[in-house]
Amino acid sequence: xxIPPSITQKIAKISLxxxxxxxxxxxxxxxxxxxxxxLKHVTWAFLTEPILxxxxxxxxxxxxxxxxxMVFVAIGIAAPLGIASAIYLAEYTQEGKVTQTIRxxxxxxxxxxxxxxxxxxxxxxVVMLGFGWSIISGGLSLAAMVLPTIIRTxxxxxxxxxxxxxxxxxxxxxxxWQVVTRAVLPYALPGVLTGVILGxxxxxxxxxxxIFTAGSAVQMPRSLFDSARTMSVHFYILxxxxxSNDNAYATAAVLICTILVxxxxxxTMMHRLxxxxxxA
Amino acid sequence: xxxxxxxxxxxxxxxxxxxxxxxxxxVTLNIAENEILSIIGPANSGKSTLLxxxxxxxxxxTNATVEGSVLLGxxxxxxxxxxxxxxxxxxxxxxxPIPLPMSIRDNILFGPRLVRRLRKSAxxxxxxxxxxxxxxWDEVKDRLDSSAVKLSGGQQQRLCIARTLxxxxxxxxxxxxxxxxxxxxxxxxxxxxxxxxxxHTLILVTNNTKQAARVGDRTAFLLMGKLIEVDDTNKIFTAxxxxxxxxxxxxxxx
Numbered sequence: 001x002x003i004p005p006s007i008t009q010k011i012a013k014i015s016l017x018x019x020x021x022x023x024x025x026x027x028x029x030x031x032x033x034x035x036x037x038x039l040k041h042v043t044w045a046f047l048t049e050p051i052l053x054x055x056x057x058x059x060x061x062x063x064x065x066x067x068x069x070m071v072f073v074a075i076g077i078a079a080p081l082g083i084a085s086a087i088y089l090a091e092y093t094q095e096g097k098v099t100q101t102i103r104x105x106x107x108x109x110x111x112x113x114x115x116x117x118x119x120x121x122x123x124x125x126v127v128m129l130g131f132g133w134s135i136i137s138g139g140l141s142l143a144a145m146v147l148p149t150i151i152r153t154x155x156x157x158x159x160x161x162x163x164x165x166x167x168x169x170x171x172x173x174x175x176x177w178q179v180v181t182r183a184v185l186p187y188a189l190p191g192v193l194t195g196v197i198l199g200x201x202x203x204x205x206x207x208x209x210x211i212f213t214a215g216s217a218v219q220m221p222r223s224l225f226d227s228a229r230t231m232s233v234h235f236y237i238l239x240x241x242x243x244s245n246d247n248a249y250a251t252a253a254v255l256i257c258t259i260l261v262x263x264x265x266x267x268t269m270m271h272r273l274x275x276x277x278x279x280a
Numbered sequence: 281x282x283x284x285x286x287x288x289x290x291x292x293x294x295x296x297x298x299x300x301x302x303x304x305x306x307v308t309l310n311i312a313e314n315e316i317l318s319i320i321g322p323a324n325s326g327k328s329t330l331l332x333x334x335x336x337x338x339x340x341x342t343n344a345t346v347e348g349s350v351l352l353g354x355x356x357x358x359x360x361x362x363x364x365x366x367x368x369x370x371x372x373x374x375x376x377p378i379p380l381p382m383s384i385r386d387n388i389l390f391g392p393r394l395v396r397r398l399r400k401s402a403x404x405x406x407x408x409x410x411x412x413x414x415x416x417w418d419e420v421k422d423r424l425d426s427s428a429v430k431l432s433g434g435q436q437q438r439l440c441i442a443r444t445l446x447x448x449x450x451x452x453x454x455x456x457x458x459x460x461x462x463x464x465x466x467x468x469x470x471x472x473x474x475x476x477x478x479x480h481t482l483i484l485v486t487n488n489t490k491q492a493a494r495v496g497d498r499t500a501f502l503l504m505g506k507l508i509e510v511d512d513t514n515k516i517f518t519a520x521x522x523x524x525x526x527x528x529x530x531x532x533x534x
Contacts, residue, residue, distance in 0.1 A: 094342050164378045168440075171337060172391035172447055173368040182390070187381065 031256060038253025041246045047254070051218040055238045060251055062220040066135065066228030067204060067258070069221065070214060073139025074146060074203045079196050081143070082150030086192075089151070090158040091180050110148035117145040118212030126213055133227040138214030145209055146199035153198065157191020158184055190270050197266045201259055207232045231255045288313040288451060288481040289334065294348035296329050296338065296505075303329040305505045306348070311451075316473060316482040318496030318513065320489055322528070326505040327485040331453045334483075335370040336363050352451070364394075371449030375456040377436035379428035384420055387428045387439055391447035410442035415472045434465025441472060452476065453483045458491060470495050489529050493517050501525045 045059055052058030093099050121141025131137040161184050169183035170176075185192070207230075210216075215227035216237060229237070231251055238248035289311040296304040304326040311317045319327050332338040334350050336357060350357045352369065360366045368391070380387055388407050392398055398406070407424060411417040416438040420431070428439055437457060444452055454473070458466040473482055473495055486492050492499050493513060500510035501522075509522050520526045527533055 162378075164374070164376070165380060167337070167340075167374070168378050168380065169390070170340065171335065171367055171372040171374075172394065172443065173364040174394050175364055178394055182394070183380065 034249065034252045034256055038249035038251070041250035042253055046247075046250055050220060051234070054218065054243055055234060055247055056244045060231065060234060060247075060254065062218060063229050063231045063234040063251070064254070066214070066221055067230040067232075069135050069224065069228065070138045070142060070210065070230055071200055071203045073136060073224065074142035075196065075200055077140065078143040078147045078150055078199055082147050082195070082199075083154050083192060085147075085151045086154035086158060087180055087185075090155045091176065091184065106148045106151050110152060113208075114145055114206055115208040115212075117141055118209040120144065121209060121213035131225065133213065133215030133217075134225045135214055135221055135228050136224045138210050138228070138230075139224075141209050141213040142203045142206060145206065146202050149202065150195045150199050153195025154188070154192040157188040157195070160191065161187045190274060193266060193270055197263060200262055204230070204255070204259060204262075205232055206230075207236045211236075231258070286313045287311065288353060289483075290351040290354075291330075291334070292349045292351070294330070294333060294346070294350060296326070296333055296347075297345045298341065299343045303505050304333070307502075307505075307507045309500060309507055309510055311481060311483060312498075313481055314477055314479075315497040316477055316484055316495050317510075318492035318499040319483065319485045319502060320487075320492045320499060320528070321502035322533070323487075324504075325502040327502055328455055329505075330502070331372065331455055331483065331485060334451075334453065335367050335372060337367070337372070339363070368395075368447045369450050371444035371447060371452040373437070373440050373444055373452065373454045373457050375459050377433055377440050377460070379431065379436045379439055381427065381429050383425045384428045384431070384439060385424045388443050388446045390443060406446055407442075410445040411439075413445055413472065413476065414438040414442040415468045416442060432465075434461050434468065437461060437465065437469060438472065441469070445476075449480065451481045451483065453485070455485045456487055457484070459487060466491070489517075489531075501528060503528070 047059055047064065048061055049059030051060060051062055089099055089102065118141060121137055121144065125131045125137035125140050126133060131140075165183040165187065166179050169179045174182065210230050210233050214229070214233075216229040216233050217227035218229065219226075221228040231254060235248050235251040235255065238244055238251065287310045291307055291309040291311075294304055294307045295302070307326075307330065319330065321327055329338070332341070333346055334352075334357070338344045338346060346358075352360075352366070357366055380390060382390075385403075385407050388410055389398060389403055392403070392406065408417060408421075411420065416435060419435060420439075428436065431439060437460075441452075441457075458469055461469065470491065473484065476482060477497075484492070484495060496513040498510060499513045499516040501508045501516065501520075501524075503524055508524055509516070509520065511521065515521075516525060517529055520529065
């Protein structure tokens with residue numbers, strides 16, 4: 001017996017709506033849960049005071065600073081390196097054995113558990129290069145971790161730009177580099193930035209890599225060679241060791257707000273940029 | 281008329297292969313200064329390949345091999361060190377209008393800006409001059425800063441012509457420039473071509489034999505990568521020398 005198309009259409013519509021609704025519901029629930037539990041403990045003092053008594057008292061300023069610095073180092077290295085690699089793969093090589101191998105490697109790296117990057121960072125940056133547990137070691141390891149994501153998204157975004165644009169630019173006398181900078185990158189920018197934002201998100205939320213490579217000092221870092229903890233690590237330690245549930249929730253709330261703010265700012269900026277370009 | 285005029289482009293025994301597939305086979309053809317040469321022929325006869333070999337866009341195709349030579353003003357294009365310069369001298373208008381997603385003005389200035397910064401007055405002049413030449417000025421002069429993508433297909437194609445003109449080419453190649461356009465837009469594009477002839481050499485690849493008859497001074501007929509014949513357009517359409525040409529222009533095949 002065949003089910004009539006009008007029925008399959010109804011079933012499809014209902015199940016797709018339900019799937020989407022449950023995804024959104026899960027997101028709202030998680031965020032709401034953390035914000036409700038945490039926001040009431042977030043005060044100005046919590047944001048601006050040093051960590052006291054291992055986190056039982058005081059604030060989380062060092063963790064906030066640690067987070068910002070580490071993400072800056074990570075993205076400051078991974079974004080230029082990743083975008084450059086993506087340009088190379090998408091625009092400067094012909095598809096062949098070599099690019100396939102590189103891409104396979106990148107895909108494998110993207111699937112490697114973060115703890116492995118932690119171990120790698122510990123061995124290379126902390127021990128061999130002698131950076132010790134520090135923001136720089138943490139940032140470099142995080143950079144290695146997010147690099148595959150940034151390369152993949154940027155490359156896909158560039159490949160999505162119509163081939164025509166490249167031909168037109170080249171036929172008007174653009175060098176390969178001018179083709180990239182004037183006919184490809186401007187239109188791939190939203191996709192490229194999405195990769196960078198994903199990278200920022202992953203760096204902020206990461207704990208394993210940071211514990212292995214940056215340690216978990218509670219003091220305010222004075223240089224990039226000091227050990228520091230990020231908010232995620234702080235939260236993990238507070239919750240894992242049962243130090244202070246309230247402060248753990250508060251930290252999580254700040255963490256989530258930070259991620260929301262970064263995402264909203266990035267997407268607004270991108271939207272403005274694109275609207276400006278289209279109107280121009 | 282052909283022998284008396286100076287040759288702008290000389291194509292000597294040109295063959296092109298993509299991997300093992302032969303796209304052009306021993307084509308020898310001259311294009312005189314300030315003429316419009318139409319190139320007709322069925323699909324896959326090598327028309328577009330010929331254009332790509334002339335401005336060396338073919339180098340962007342991985343598996344292409346080119347033999348023979350193309351001379352531009354007596355100089356072998358393969359010997360031109362700066363391929364970008366070659367492409368500024370030989371402009372190209374594609375089959376589908378491809379406006380870049382930016383303003384009308386920025387589209388036109390895209391090429392010139394690749395080589396130098398332009399002062400406002402100079403760029404305004406260039407925009408007006410090229411749009412007038414491509415028969416688009418009157419329709420867009422009040423909205424030069426609005427998006428080029430919003431123009432109609434015919435307007436986009438004339439914008440593409442203006443954009444090509446802006447880099448100051450000596451030769452302009454049109455690759456089926458009207459294949460997606462309505463008859464009125466087509467007429468405007470053809471009008472522009474006839475005007476451009478005064479200062480440029482034009483090569484028009486077209487699937488539309490009537491268009492070739494309307495605009496071309498001379499017409500070349502390509503079939504399966506070989507040049508069957510080239511002669512004055514009138515002659516090609518009334519008394520062609522080769523049976524295959526006759527069959528094609530009278531619509532027996534292709």
